[in-house]
Amino acid sequence: MPRNENLGSVREFFDAVLNAGDMASLEKLALRDVMVPQSVPGIEGLTRLLSEARATFGNPEYKLLETVSEGERVVARFSAKATHAGRYMGIPATGRPLKFWGVMLFGFESGAIAEFWSLVDAEGILKQLRAQ
Numbered sequence: 001m002p003r004n005e006n007l008g009s010v011r012e013f014f015d016a017v018l019n020a021g022d023m024a025s026l027e028k029l030a031l032r033d034v035m036v037p038q039s040v041p042g043i044e045g046l047t048r049l050l051s052e053a054r055a056t057f058g059n060p061e062y063k064l065l066e067t068v069s070e071g072e073r074v075v076a077r078f079s080a081k082a083t084h085a086g087r088y089m090g091i092p093a094t095g096r097p098l099k100f101w102g103v104m105l106f107g108f109e110s111g112a113i114a115e116f117w118s119l120v121d122a123e124g125i126l127k128q129l130r131a132q
Contacts, residue, residue, distance in 0.1 A: 006108045010074050018062040023047050030113040058085030072108040091129050100125050
C-alpha cells in the first residue's frame, strides 16, 4: 500500500473514529484480527478499548499534530481535549475539561490497520484531575 494511502487511513481514523465516535468505520480501516496490546486482540478488542476511552474522556477533540511514515508503519503524534466523564485510574468522573497528548503507532497490512499501539500522557492527566 502506498505511503499516502496509509496516512489517509490514519487521518480517517482520527476524524471518523476518535473524533466522531463512528466505531463502525473500524470495519473498513482495520483487519478483523488487528493486534491491540492494551486489549484483547481483534476488531472487538479495539472497538472496546476506544469505546471505553470515549466513555472516560467524553466529547473528545483529537488533533493530529504530526505523522511519520516508514514502510508499513505510521506514527501519529496528537493533542486532545476532552471532559473527564468516567472513572480514570481510580478517580471518579469530575466533569473537568482536560488537555493531553499522546502517540499512536499503526502497523498496516494490505492497506488495513494490523497493529494499534497507543501511549498517552497519563501523568499529565492525573495532575489535572488532582488539581484543586
